[in-house]
Amino acid sequence: MARKPFVTAVFTATTLTLAGCSGAGAPSGEAATAPADPGSVSGDITVLTQRTDLVQNGTMKKYATEFNKAYPKVKVKFQGITDYEGEVKIRMNTENYGDVLMIPAAISKDDYPKFFAPLGSTAQLSKRYRFTDKTGVNGKVYGIASFGTANGFVYNKAVWKKAGVTQWPATPRQFITDLRKIKAGTDSVPYYTNFKDMWPLTAWTNNLGSVSCDPQSSNKLVTTDSPWAPGSDLNVIDTLLYDIVHDKLSEKDPTTTNWESSKTLITQGKIASMQLGSWAITQMQDAARKAGAGPDDIGFMPFPAQKNGKFCATLLSDYQQAVNAHSQHKAAARAWIDWFTDKSGYAQTEGAVSALKSAPMPDTLKAYTDSGVQFVERSEADTGKVNSIDDAAEIGLSKPDYRQKLVDLARGAQKGSLDDFLGDLDKRWNEARKTAGS
Numbered sequence: 001m002a003r004k005p006f007v008t009a010v011f012t013a014t015t016l017t018l019a020g021c022s023g024a025g026a027p028s029g030e031a032a033t034a035p036a037d038p039g040s041v042s043g044d045i046t047v048l049t050q051r052t053d054l055v056q057n058g059t060m061k062k063y064a065t066e067f068n069k070a071y072p073k074v075k076v077k078f079q080g081i082t083d084y085e086g087e088v089k090i091r092m093n094t095e096n097y098g099d100v101l102m103i104p105a106a107i108s109k110d111d112y113p114k115f116f117a118p119l120g121s122t123a124q125l126s127k128r129y130r131f132t133d134k135t136g137v138n139g140k141v142y143g144i145a146s147f148g149t150a151n152g153f154v155y156n157k158a159v160w161k162k163a164g165v166t167q168w169p170a171t172p173r174q175f176i177t178d179l180r181k182i183k184a185g186t187d188s189v190p191y192y193t194n195f196k197d198m199w200p201l202t203a204w205t206n207n208l209g210s211v212s213c214d215p216q217s218s219n220k221l222v223t224t225d226s227p228w229a230p231g232s233d234l235n236v237i238d239t240l241l242y243d244i245v246h247d248k249l250s251e252k253d254p255t256t257t258n259w260e261s262s263k264t265l266i267t268q269g270k271i272a273s274m275q276l277g278s279w280a281i282t283q284m285q286d287a288a289r290k291a292g293a294g295p296d297d298i299g300f301m302p303f304p305a306q307k308n309g310k311f312c313a314t315l316l317s318d319y320q321q322a323v324n325a326h327s328q329h330k331a332a333a334r335a336w337i338d339w340f341t342d343k344s345g346y347a348q349t350e351g352a353v354s355a356l357k358s359a360p361m362p363d364t365l366k367a368y369t370d371s372g373v374q375f376v377e378r379s380e381a382d383t384g385k386v387n388s389i390d391d392a393a394e395i396g397l398s399k400p401d402y403r404q405k406l407v408d409l410a411r412g413a414q415k416g417s418l419d420d421f422l423g424d425l426d427k428r429w430n431e432a433r434k435t436a437g438s
Helices: 052-056 059-070 084-091 109-115 157-162 172-185 199-207 219-223 233-246 259-267 280-290 330-342 363-370 383-393 401-411 418-436
Strands: 043-049 074-080 100-102 148-156 273-277 298-301 310-317 320-323 374-377
Touching: 043 052, 043 084, 043 330, 052 059, 052 074, 059 074, 059 330, 074 330, 084 100, 100 330, 109 383, 148 157, 148 199, 148 259, 148 280, 148 363, 157 172, 157 298, 172 233, 199 233, 199 273, 199 310, 199 401, 219 383, 233 401, 233 418, 259 273, 259 280, 273 280, 280 298, 298 363, 320 330, 383 418, 401 418
Parallel strands: 043 074, 043 100, 310 374
Antiparallel strands: 100 320, 148 273, 148 298, 148 310
């Protein structure tokens, strides 16, 4: 099965207080220190992963074989888990949740020290790796990103060209105009929401920071009463989605969309564009090859907004690898994380942004680098506070529900106006700040 991403919104899913976390035994707080001598590290470690496809096709085993050339005394076992979030958060009621694992979105950032071993200081690791503030708590880092992703729109270049559009739209209004040209001049669906699979709708939040080119855009949510005020990032993002659907520039019946099918449909030119992270580019290109279509027709464009004449694209962390605080083989577990991040080539193979700051941008983002798109590594230092307000407001910035309601509103399946809808979100956020507050 093709990979579904960890949705890389700055906000985790609703935080989870795990029953039994204290009963499982308090962690020692011992750090998972990088071993100085690879030959001295030994032990059997279990790595939990959501990449069931790579476990089943033997790719992870190949990585382990290469790892063993540097660490011959460490045996690595993989457990690929289909319902990763659901199963792992249950396992974390015990001490048995692997030696290395991807941090589940359901775990509150402030609770990381209860479940994971510190990997080093934020000051130290931030010099080497991107996205360290994603897992930084009280000056310590508890996870290192498997890779990062840039945000934008996957699109079929041939379809857009056929419609007479050869330049990226620089404003939401221009984007809508271009979609209208596609509708009038081609047989393609201009935009595909992937409404039924739900999780793609959450990817719109990942553009927070792309509109304003502000790396502090998420942290500022803690101190604002009106995140959906006119001109704000969230207002621009949600208004664009509303306008696409309201103007009938998306599929006729969003309740029948299908993620797996959409990958083939866009390569065949039956869909013109979808809002996703750059991780999707290689999947679309692979789908094109399987369908006998041209992978070179798959393009990636930034969110249609500019600051001082430049496009911006947020860079966000995907899943972060962490060491179980109860692991008996912390040095071996840390050795795996360091090797997998620094030397496996995993990020490059996935066409993703490496967590290593010294690594170049992937070829999948060549159009961005060639066009001078500014990458904005969005700070997530205040994620815990944002989560608390979001939970209290019952909005769910990284959940599909509120954007499904937005789509339903736009297509007439729900009564109301966009202004009232966004105004209600602001009201709930403002009230939540007073209770969960800054």
